[in-house]
Amino acid sequence: MNGVERVRTVLWVEPVFVDIRECTELPRVRYADDLSGVIMLTVSQVPVIDEDLVTDIESLWGSVGNLVDGYRKNGRAESSFPDQPVDIALEPVPRGLLRITVSGKDWKRTSVAGEKELLSALVAGGVEFYEKMTELTARGFGAEMRKLTGE
Numbered sequence: 001m002n003g004v005e006r007v008r009t010v011l012w013v014e015p016v017f018v019d020i021r022e023c024t025e026l027p028r029v030r031y032a033d034d035l036s037g038v039i040m041l042t043v044s045q046v047p048v049i050d051e052d053l054v055t056d057i058e059s060l061w062g063s064v065g066n067l068v069d070g071y072r073k074n075g076r077a078e079s080s081f082p083d084q085p086v087d088i089a090l091e092p093v094p095r096g097l098l099r100i101t102v103s104g105k106d107w108k109r110t111s112v113a114g115e116k117e118l119l120s121a122l123v124a125g126g127v128e129f130y131e132k133m134t135e136l137t138a139r140g141f142g143a144e145m146r147k148l149t150g151e
Contacts, residue, residue: 003043003044003113003114003117004041004042004043004044004113004117004118004121005040005041005042005043005121006121006124006125007039007040007041007121007122007124007125007126007128008020008021008039008040008125009037009038009039009040009057009061009125009128009129009132010037010038010040010051011023011026011027011035011036011037011057012036012037012038012054013027017037017038017051020037020128020129020132020133021128021132023132023136024136025136026136026137034055034056034057034058034059034083035056035057035058036054036055036056036057037054037055037057037060038050038051038053038054038055038057038060039057039060039061039064039125041100041121041122041125043100043111043112043113043118044111044112044113046109046110046111047109048100048102048109048110048111049088049102049109053081053084053086053102055081055082055083055084055086056082056083057129058133059082059083060081060082061126061129061130061144061148062082062144063079063080063081063082063088064079064088064122064126064148065126065144065147065148066079066147067079067088067089067090067122068090068119068122068123068126068147068148068150069147069148069150070090071090071098071119072119072150075092076089076090076091076092077089077090078090084104085104085105086102086103086104087101087102087103087104088100088101088102089101089103090118092115093112096114096115096116097112097113097114097115098112098113098114098115098118098119099111099112100112100113100118122148123148123149126144126145126148127145127148127149130144130145130148
């Protein structure tokens with residue numbers, strides 16, 4: 001195991017991906033279109049979530065917040081991507097480890113890392129996303145951040 005890389009949010013700004021930290025404004029979206037992007041998550045050198053899984057990024061972070069909150073409350077959790085048939089799950093593994101699995105109809109990506117390390121990485125990535133969205137939109141994301149951080 002080699003741990004969890006820093007969790008990043010990248011936005012899909014056709015034809016490229018842009019790290020949200022580099023944005024000074026949100027990309028324009030067509031009326032009623034969602035802000036598309038992806039959470040870049042690599043666990044023990046396995047790209048669990050990457051550019052192949054572009055989705056409504058704000059809703060995806062909401063799903064990850066529900067996942068982390070559910071894991072804290074129940075010791076395991078499942079959630080879904082907002083607009084595609086992809087599931088994400090957290091389940092404990094002996095010796096303080098945590099397995100994350102992202103799966104579709106005929107594929108699956110799974111990896112294991114330290115429980116605290118993986119949860120902390122997800123929380124840090126989500127907080128970074130919501131803080132940047134607050135800066136770019138002047139909207140508040142307090143409820144989303146509290147769910148993610150457990151505060």
